[in-house]
Amino acid sequence: MWKQVALVLLGxxxxxxxxxxxxxxxxxxxxPAFEQLWIQHQRAQLDLWGQAPLAWRIEPYADSPGGRRxxxxxxxxxxxxxxxxxxxxxxxxxxxxxWELTTGNxxxxxxxxxxRPPPDLPIDGGAADPRVPTYAxxxxxxxxxxxxxxxxxxxxxxxxxxxxxREQTAPPVPIRLSRYIATTRxxxxxxxxxxxxxxxxxxxxxIDVFGYPxxxxxxxxxxxxETALPSLIQVFERRILVYTPSxxxxxxxxxxxxxxxxxxxxxxxxPSRPWPDPLPGTPVAIxxxxxxxxxxxxxxxxxxxxxxxxxxxxxxxxxxxxTLLLVSAEDASGRASRLTTFASGLVSPRGVTxxxxxxxxxxxxxxxxxxxxxxxxxxxxxxxxxxxxxxxPGSAGAPVTDARGQVYVAGTANDRSPLPYLYVxxxxxxxxxxxxxxxxxxxxxxxxxxxxxxxxxxxxxxLVRVNLAGQAVSTEPFLEFPAGFSPTGGLAxxxxxxxxxxxxxxxxxxxxxxxxxxxxxxxxxxxxxATLSPxxxxxxxxxxxxxxxxxxxxxxxxxxGQLIKIVPTLRQAQ
Numbered sequence: 001m002w003k004q005v006a007l008v009l010l011g012x013x014x015x016x017x018x019x020x021x022x023x024x025x026x027x028x029x030x031x032p033a034f035e036q037l038w039i040q041h042q043r044a045q046l047d048l049w050g051q052a053p054l055a056w057r058i059e060p061y062a063d064s065p066g067g068r069r070x071x072x073x074x075x076x077x078x079x080x081x082x083x084x085x086x087x088x089x090x091x092x093x094x095x096x097x098x099w100e101l102t103t104g105n106x107x108x109x110x111x112x113x114x115x116r117p118p119p120d121l122p123i124d125g126g127a128a129d130p131r132v133p134t135y136a137x138x139x140x141x142x143x144x145x146x147x148x149x150x151x152x153x154x155x156x157x158x159x160x161x162x163x164x165x166r167e168q169t170a171p172p173v174p175i176r177l178s179r180y181i182a183t184t185r186x187x188x189x190x191x192x193x194x195x196x197x198x199x200x201x202x203x204x205x206x207i208d209v210f211g212y213p214x215x216x217x218x219x220x221x222x223x224x225x226e227t228a229l230p231s232l233i234q235v236f237e238r239r240i241l242v243y244t245p246s247x248x249x250x251x252x253x254x255x256x257x258x259x260x261x262x263x264x265x266x267x268x269x270x271p272s273r274p275w276p277d278p279l280p281g282t283p284v285a286i287x288x289x290x291x292x293x294x295x296x297x298x299x300x301x302x303x304x305x306x307x308x309x310x311x312x313x314x315x316x317x318x319x320x321x322x323t324l325l326l327v328s329a330e331d332a333s334g335r336a337s338r339l340t341t342f343a344s345g346l347v348s349p350r351g352v353t354x355x356x357x358x359x360x361x362x363x364x365x366x367x368x369x370x371x372x373x374x375x376x377x378x379x380x381x382x383x384x385x386x387x388x389x390x391x392x393p394g395s396a397g398a399p400v401t402d403a404r405g406q407v408y409v410a411g412t413a414n415d416r417s418p419l420p421y422l423y424v425x426x427x428x429x430x431x432x433x434x435x436x437x438x439x440x441x442x443x444x445x446x447x448x449x450x451x452x453x454x455x456x457x458x459x460x461x462x463l464v465r466v467n468l469a470g471q472a473v474s475t476e477p478f479l480e481f482p483a484g485f486s487p488t489g490g491l492a493x494x495x496x497x498x499x500x501x502x503x504x505x506x507x508x509x510x511x512x513x514x515x516x517x518x519x520x521x522x523x524x525x526x527x528x529x530a531t532l533s534p535x536x537x538x539x540x541x542x543x544x545x546x547x548x549x550x551x552x553x554x555x556x557x558x559x560x561g562q563l564i565k566i567v568p569t570l571r572q573a574q
Contacts, residue, residue: 015034030056030072033092034079045195046253048209048239050075055263055271057365057499059551060313062109062357065403066494067311068549071095073271075257077238097262099214099237102138106266106375106413108312112357114375117153119265122162123233123240123256124223130162131221131228135261137164138235141215143184148528150177154233158187164389171219172230173245186213187231195253203225211237215479224254267373278552278567279334286538291500294536297326297554298336300561304556306351306398306544307563310342310359312375313549317556319564322346324361324370326377327563333386334565340377343370349543350391351398355405362391362399362409387430389413392420395442395488399425402445410436410443420464434473437464446492446506450558451478453487461487463506463521479530485512487519488543495551498568506530509542516542518558536566 002178029035029516034053041048056072061080062157078095095305096217100106118139137160153176158169178190188196196206215235222231222242232243240256263271281295288294303320310316310326315336317325322345329338348364359379366387370379391397391411399409407425412418413432420436439455443466450466452475463479481487493501500508506521516539521530540559547553553566 004276006129009301017387020365022472023485024113029053030070031081031092033077033081034072036091037079039416044205044209045199046255047076048255049077050257050259050444054259055273058495059550060309060311062112062311067309068313069355073263074259076255077259092372094167094208094211094238095262096211096237097258098235099211100241101135101265102214102257104139109357112311112373112448114312115146116375116479117174119261121261122223123261124464125257125261126223126405128162129221129223129228133160133162133164133220133224133233135265138215138240140164141218141237142456144185144216146216148175148182149183149187150180153177154511156217158216161220162201167219167471171232175232175243175245177217181213184212184214186216188213189217189234189243190230191252192217192234192241209347210239210241228573232395278550279330279332280567281334281336281414284538284562284564286536286566288536288566289500293567294538295334295565296562297334297565297566299561301325301556301561304543304558304561304563305349305423307546307554307556308352308354309546309548310360311354311357312426313374314377315546315548315554315563316342316354316359317351318346318349318352318544319567320349322349324349324352324359324379336563338377342372342377343379343382343482350393351395351400353399353401353407355401355407355425356573360407360413361399362388362397366390367399367430379515383428385428385430391406391421392436392440394442398442398489400443400445400450402450403447408433408443408445410440421469433468436473437466437475440486442489444490444492446504451490451492453490453530457559461485463490463508479506479532481508481519481532482512485508485517485519491545491547493547495547495549498551500568507535507545509539509545511541516540516559518542518545518555539564 007199021297032458054073059071060070068516072079074452080093082091082093104115104118117136120134120136120439138485156175157171159167175189177187179188199205214237216235217232220233221228228451229244229246242254278292281297284294284296286294304317305320306318308316315327324343326342327336331337332377346363350362352361357371366389367385368382371381373380389411409423423430424434424437437452437454441453443452452464452466453460461481464475465478468472485506489563490508493505494503496503508519516535520535521532523530537559543558544556551568555564
């Protein structure tokens with residue numbers, strides 16, 4: 001067992017070195033894999049990425065381990081690390097930014113999207129110009145597949161303006177359609193086919209670089225510098241290709257700055273900085289270690305029971321009244337600025353977790369899973385799982401999810417002994433694993449490992465590793481809590497963006513001498529022990545905790561009716 005824990009620690013430590021630090025000048029590559037792809041693409045016919053790397057982020061993606069992935073933006077695209085689970089098994093994909101910008105669908109999973117209107121921004125990034133189409137204009141084109149028009153080598157003669165008006169008129173030069181892409185039902189012009197066929201990256205490389213075409217080619221004005229010139233434009237999944245015939249031959253092709261435009265659209269800021277400074281909200285009197293700040297993120301929350309990150313990376317707040325709230329925006333101080341009721345009608349809820357695109361809540365009636373399909377912050381699908389099962393009362397019955405996306409919960413079944421059992425959710429089935437740890441306070445996961453905070457027969461409180469083997473469940477001691485501390489939950493900190501806390505830090509919230517407190521434990525390199533110390537004090541009655549994609553700690557203080565943010569310091573360049 002301890003070898004497993006040590007391996008987890010070593011894996012986390014190795015992962016840290018693949019991630020960027022904050023540099024004084026310029027932005028580094030967020031991963032060596034990104035730099036390798038950058039170097040490879042220097043042999044291309046076009047400048048595929050722009051001058052230098054821009055901002056990097058951890059973004060939600062339901063199909064990645066832990067529901068998140070490392071990405072980096074460039075002027076002309078986005079690189080994505082497909083997995084954060086192992087530094088030995090990673091590959092780089094290129095974002096479908098042109099598709100997202102023109103459809104308004106922000107992908108947070110292979111089949112999970114947040115929708116917002118396509119930006120009313122000219123595709124050349126300049127001021128509004130009636131001759132230059134916007135991304136909102138292109139939204140009208142990408143929804144219209146075409147028939148094969150290559151048989152007669154038809155000339156491209158459609159002109160598009162900023163308001164979406166179309167007219168057939170003579171082009172500046174005759175360019176003919178010469179290849180039909182049946183996959184997305186669009187035609188390619190001869191100049192584009194010639195570009196793709198002579199690619200030094202291989203005959204099919206254009207599909208990886210551009211994706212498939214999602215519009216027909218059309219004529220419009222496009223500014224190169226300060227001058228708007230008639231240009232042939234076509235939207236592909238990943239990029240928008242521009243051909244300006246009046247320019248010298250080696251300058252005719254260019255790419256739209258979809259990466260920079262997308263970042264502004266999604267985040268509302270320019271991507272020039274590696275990472276925005278985290279904002280703590282309204283200052284609050286919480287005692288913290290140096291270089292940390294705390295503030296009120298949301299107040300007026302009645303009886304918060306638990307917190308979790310939604311599949312889109314926003315914060316979910318479960319209340320004792322049976323309401324599940326979603327915080328989906330912050331103001332300039334870092335306070336919550338947009339709150340929606342994700343779901344309601346839950347009965348005596350125990351806790352909330354997410355797995356893939358689903359949100360799971362345990363309550364008095366069993367387990368319910370919810371999903372927001374249209375990205376409006378409200379659950380569109382609510383499925384009460386047909387399980388003859390009742391979660392344990394309080395935090396002991398809160399569900400948890402491991403790095404593989406498996407959901408665990410403790411409870412009793414009507415058709416079995418009243419002895420509490422551990423269960424794993426398999427689709428719409430619940431599979432018993434074995435007896436739950438005696439004195440269970442709360443479960444939590446660390447990677448693929450399952451831990452439990454338990455109350456011992458002698459009155460003490462311990463952290464134990466839960467070993468699962470068929471129908472047998474056993475526990476091994478890991479940490480003993482100080483006398484007088486009554487924990488209500490714990491979590492493993494796995495975010496890699498900050499200097500402190502380090503990945504692998506364990507946090508425990510609860511009360512001591514009737515005051516709320518947050519402890520942290522840093523496991524030793526052998527995985528057999530941990531150093532336990534106070535981290536934050538000044539809460540009334542903490543009831544839940546989660547960690548944002550950027551490393552921010554969110555703590556629900558039920559005694560104060562508040563959500564508190566704790567902002568860690570940024571990692572500094574060595």
